[in-house]
């Protein structure tokens with residue numbers, strides 16, 4: 001009986017997977033089969049698999065399948081612009097859905113529901129204005145300084161530098177969300193480290209869940225599978241407790257909890273154009289705070305990691321970075337300000353080039369929500385079709401970046417930055433769903449690098465990165481190493 005059932009199931013899955021097998025061919029679009037299986041059964045990141053398809057063809061669009069779901073891999077920047085910005089009404093969704101009971105995942109800004117996304121984004125965006133970031137900067141500076149003091153014996157750093165960087169970004173996001181307790185001696189002892197690292201590290205189950213959620217979204221919802229179920233109670237309780245204790249506090253700490261209280265005081269969140277209303281409950285606000293960890297910790301640590309790898313590979317660039325950092329620290333009395341970070345122009349060029357060569361999020365996905373046509377190739381897309389923007393492939397495309405394997409921060413110099421291809425530099429995405437935390441991430445990365453390279457230098461080495469960890473969205477090399485030595 002069991003065998004018969006298993007056979008029926010296998011046949012059923014095979015029929016589902018085959019039912020659309022000439023979907024793109026029928027529309028005259030080149031088609032590459034089996035792409036998602038190369039990821040599922042292979043040993044590299046999905047971004048690398050997409051890059052191999054990107055490099056193989058010269059046509060502007062390549063039809064692929066995510067299991068049975070048709071997806072169009074975009075190779076032309078005009079189509080990328082249409083999908084990310086120009087035709088937002090048809091592409092507002094990422095096509096990733098969660099069960100409505102999943103209190104953390106279903107309320108974060110990644111959600112499908114347009115009305116809910118818009119009203120939350122409107123309310124949360126002011127967290128990252130220049131004025132708010134200036135007020136908050138003392139937290140980032142304190143964490144970056146503690147981080148550079150903490151690695152004084154640098155044994156852990158030698159063993160696994162990525163873990164130390166991850167500790168720093170988790171601690172500084174934790175402190176920016178919950179504030180720094182006046183009794184805290186070392187901000188690196190963050191209680192959220194384990195939770196964040198479990199929630200963001202790629203795993204076999206995580207990769208499988210993503211493939212399943214993408215292929216059978218309705219079934220995934222129906223099963224009530226929760227992406228972050230195990231952290232739900234812990235995290236919502238922490239946010240509730242901290243908010244309650246802050247209500248008795250008169251000091252303004254300029255962290256996210258302060259902003260949550262202001263949002264709650266303003267009452268129901270309402271979008272005047274859609275009329276959508278949402279109560280700023282603790283669950284909704286906790287989900288945003290949780291998402292800052294999920295979206296920001298690994299990506300920022302990865303940016304720091306790739307930047308340090310390239311600096312250890314390029315001693316001349318490292319020298320110039322040291323000179324700039326020394327000049328800024330000469331005038332800052334061991335306390336960086338927001339304005340000091342603004343002076344680290346070359347360091348920023350270096351970090352930007354690191355995100356060009358190794359975009360921490362190597363691909364972006366959108367779902368077509370109403371039938372539309374892409375300008376290049378005149379491709380008609382139907383509701384439910386996915387579009388893949390292969391960021392890693394675009395960032396290494398010789399058409400846009402000559403000598404694309406070369407690490408060259410000059411691509412981002414004030415003279416050259418305007419020459420970057422439109423919609424061809426996408427570490428933070430583009431359009432209405434562009435990364436909400438990009439300005440925060442920039443400060444966190446620059447402050448971390450500035451404090452680290454103020455105290456240490458890197459031992460020159462030649463490290464060529466050939467392969468990345470198996471992961472759905474990210475490009476990661478957590479095991480790669482380099483060595484720090486204290487500066488004289």
Ligand code: HEM
Pocket residue numbers: 084109110121291292293295296297299300303360361364365426427428429430432433434435436437438440441
């Ligand atoms: C270097 C670090 C970071 C990188 C490379 C990065 C990259 C990205 C990318 C590629 C997206 C998707 C954009 C799209 O689909 O068009 C995204 C979305 C998002 N990121 Fe980041 N991110 C970083 C740090 C952060 C931080 C620190 C936060 C919060 C504190 C954050 C919050 C978000 C949010 C809320 C979204 C969803 C926006 C929406 O759908 O409206 N990110 N990020």
